[in-house]
Every structure is written in structure tokens, then in C-alpha cells.
Amino acid sequence: MRLSGEPESLLELTTAHLNSGLRGVPVGTCRTSFVTPDEGVHYCGYPIGELAMLAPEDVIYLLYNKELPTLEQSVSFRKDLQSRGAIPPGIEEVLASLPRNGHPMDWLSIGIHTLGMLSGTGNWSDDALNLTAQMPRLMGLIFRYREGRTEGIPDDDLNLPLVGRFTHTLDLQDVDKAVMNRILSTYLVLHMDHGGGNLSTFAGKAVASGHASVFASLAGAMNALSGPLHGRANQSCFEFVKRIGTSDPAEVERFVRGELEAKRPVFGFGHAVLRSEDPRAAAQFALGEEICPDDEYFRTIRVLREVAPRVLSENPKIRNPNANVDIASGTLLNFVGLSKAEYYTTFFGWARVAGIGAQIIDERTVMRGGKGVPIYRPKYIAEEQSLRHLD
Numbered sequence: 001m002r003l004s005g006e007p008e009s010l011l012e013l014t015t016a017h018l019n020s021g022l023r024g025v026p027v028g029t030c031r032t033s034f035v036t037p038d039e040g041v042h043y044c045g046y047p048i049g050e051l052a053m054l055a056p057e058d059v060i061y062l063l064y065n066k067e068l069p070t071l072e073q074s075v076s077f078r079k080d081l082q083s084r085g086a087i088p089p090g091i092e093e094v095l096a097s098l099p100r101n102g103h104p105m106d107w108l109s110i111g112i113h114t115l116g117m118l119s120g121t122g123n124w125s126d127d128a129l130n131l132t133a134q135m136p137r138l139m140g141l142i143f144r145y146r147e148g149r150t151e152g153i154p155d156d157d158l159n160l161p162l163v164g165r166f167t168h169t170l171d172l173q174d175v176d177k178a179v180m181n182r183i184l185s186t187y188l189v190l191h192m193d194h195g196g197g198n199l200s201t202f203a204g205k206a207v208a209s210g211h212a213s214v215f216a217s218l219a220g221a222m223n224a225l226s227g228p229l230h231g232r233a234n235q236s237c238f239e240f241v242k243r244i245g246t247s248d249p250a251e252v253e254r255f256v257r258g259e260l261e262a263k264r265p266v267f268g269f270g271h272a273v274l275r276s277e278d279p280r281a282a283a284q285f286a287l288g289e290e291i292c293p294d295d296e297y298f299r300t301i302r303v304l305r306e307v308a309p310r311v312l313s314e315n316p317k318i319r320n321p322n323a324n325v326d327i328a329s330g331t332l333l334n335f336v337g338l339s340k341a342e343y344y345t346t347f348f349g350w351a352r353v354a355g356i357g358a359q360i361i362d363e364r365t366v367m368r369g370g371k372g373v374p375i376y377r378p379k380y381i382a383e384e385q386s387l388r389h390l391d
């Protein structure tokens, strides 16, 4: 059945597109990023491999302004973020009341919502930048309250870079904060944006299209990200690496084959769009070789990176047997002292606040000559039962 045949249509819709989660159906344009099969995600035209080692502040500037900052612009943007970063005191009372065994992603969503109630301005651009600047302190407080470390929380230091403010609030003893900051900076840059149609970005923009606040929209995006088929895959990936428990190539191969025989996914491999190794994986492997080449889990993933693609390639229906972004991120976070995998998706969420926030501003204030994209309203076709009353 043909559903549309506009002369300029990008796609001829058929019944095969129905109930497919809008897969492949063009719905709009994206100004911040796109994904290609060979080079993966690009931010404003730059392949991610070229941006991986930049400071998060400069990449946030890129996503908002569509060009990398000059030195002067970079300094002034950091000052602007500093002026926006203070979070209202009421947030701690709310965090103190949340169930400690609740998932950190639920805490993050509630935290963002609360920030909106306490400090929202109603201006798209200000609210998105304010939340971006508030995130490090919120993240640090979530860790501290969830773990009951509520005594002696250092005051926020707004002069620090974004990542430094998080590690300062977290204030873990016996860790190398400089290395932790480096790993987290790269993690944030690699995860900030991924095109317009991934579930959390789409959900956030859909909520914003009804003119809900930036905070409500981003809280909705975090709820979408929290699912095990979406953002929570990075938690599963590190749990998977820990289960392997060896870096002996023959043992690793036996493990991978066993997982496939048991019909379980080989985590950290495969991709819906990419057809070669994800440059975000390559960037994290390069960092790991520098920072933790002898770490037991890093040795495991180094072997897995060689073995798994060979084994997965034996199955012709697997379109990309290579490593994806999740293969190494948990191992690196664990190495720097962030060992609880249940938190890994919150770092993903923290990073995405920048990309989704920038996309929301584009959809609300730039698209359609500044009028903004109208409220989302895709068409659903009535099924037979729902037409019975017409008989």
C-alpha cells in the first residue's frame, strides 16, 4: 500500500514502515550531528575522531554555535558557563528524600526536573545553557546522596572546568583526580550527540515541541535514555567484560562462542549504522593504551577487540562485527575509580544534555525560519477493531 507520493518525497512510505519505530523514516533535519557508516558520528561536520581530545566546553560551544571557538570565544564561553553553574540549595533536600536503591538514572531525571522547578527561566537558550552548567554539581550530589556521603561535601567551585567541578564535588580519596578528569572529559565529548533520531534525542525534542520546559524535556530524554536497549547498554557492557574474567585469547574466544550459542549478545560489538569500528571505540582504546595498558579489564577488552570481530564475522547476518562505543568506556571509568556500572548511563546522560539541549534550541528557535518545528503529531492508522463502531 502506498501512503504518500509527493513529488519531492524522500521516501515512499509503505505498510512495511508501520509499527517499525519510525526506522528510516525521514522526519526532520539536524544541525548538530550526523552518522556515517565509515566515520561514525560527526559534530557539525567534524568526524568525532578529530574532536575526541578537545575540552568538553569547546565541543559544547561547537554544538550550540556550529563552529569551533577561537581562543577568545572559548575563554568567554567558559566564563558564561561559570556564571550559570550555581545550583539552588533546595535540590539537596529532594535528593535526600529519594530511595537509595533507586536507579541513578531515575535520580538524574528527578534532579533535572527539580532544577527546572527551582531555577527555570522559560527561555530556551538560557535554560539549556544553565542546565549544561548545573550538570556537574548535580551529578556529584547524586553520587554523594545516593551513597550516603552527605557529610563534608565541598562547596561548588565554579572556577573549575565542568568535569573538575564533578570530581571536586565527588571528592573521592585515593584516586588520581587528574586522570579521572581526563577520562571523563573524553567520555563526555564522545557521547554528547548522535544525530537527531536516536530515542532520547527524539523524545526530548518531542516533549519540547509541546512547549514543555527545557528541564521537563531533558528529564523526559533521560527517562528514554535509561532503558536497557538504549543508554543502559554501557552498564551491561562492563558487566559483560567482568564476566569474561580472562585475557587469554583462546579462553576469550571460547567465551564469545558460548555467548552466541546461548543466544546472548556479544556486548560492545555491532552497530545499527556504522559498518566499521566505531571511532569512539578507537579513541578510548588509544587512551587506555596510554593510561592503563596493564589493567586486567583493559587486557580483556584488547583481546576481545581482536577475537570478537573474527568470530562474529562467521555469521553473515551480523552487518558490523566490529567494536562499538561501549566496549571500552566502562573499563576506563572503572580504572579511574568509578567502579559501579549502574552509574555509567548517568555519564552518558550528562553528556547528552549538551547535544539534546542544542537540538531543542534549533528546533524551537531556528527551524522554519525561526518559527520552530510544530508540535509533534505523527499519523497512526486505525486498526480494524477501532473501526467497528462505524459498521
Ligand code: CMX
Pocket (backbone or CB within 6 Å): 233, 237, 264, 265, 266, 267, 268, 269, 270, 271, 272, 273, 317, 318, 319, 320, 324, 325, 326
Ligand atoms: N552479538 C550478537 N548478535 C548480534 C550482534 C552482537 N554483537 N550484533 C548483531 N547481532 C545480530 C542481531 O541481533 C540481529 O539478529 P536477529 O536477526 O536475530 O535479530 C542480526 O545480528 C543482524 O543485526 P545487525 O543488522 O547487524 O544489527 P542491528 O542494527 O540489528 O543491531 C546492535 C545493532 C547494536 C543492537 C547489535 O549489534 C547488538 O545487539 N550489539 C550488542 C549490544 C551492544 O553492544 N549495544 C551497544 C550499541 C552501541 C551503539 O549503538 O552505539
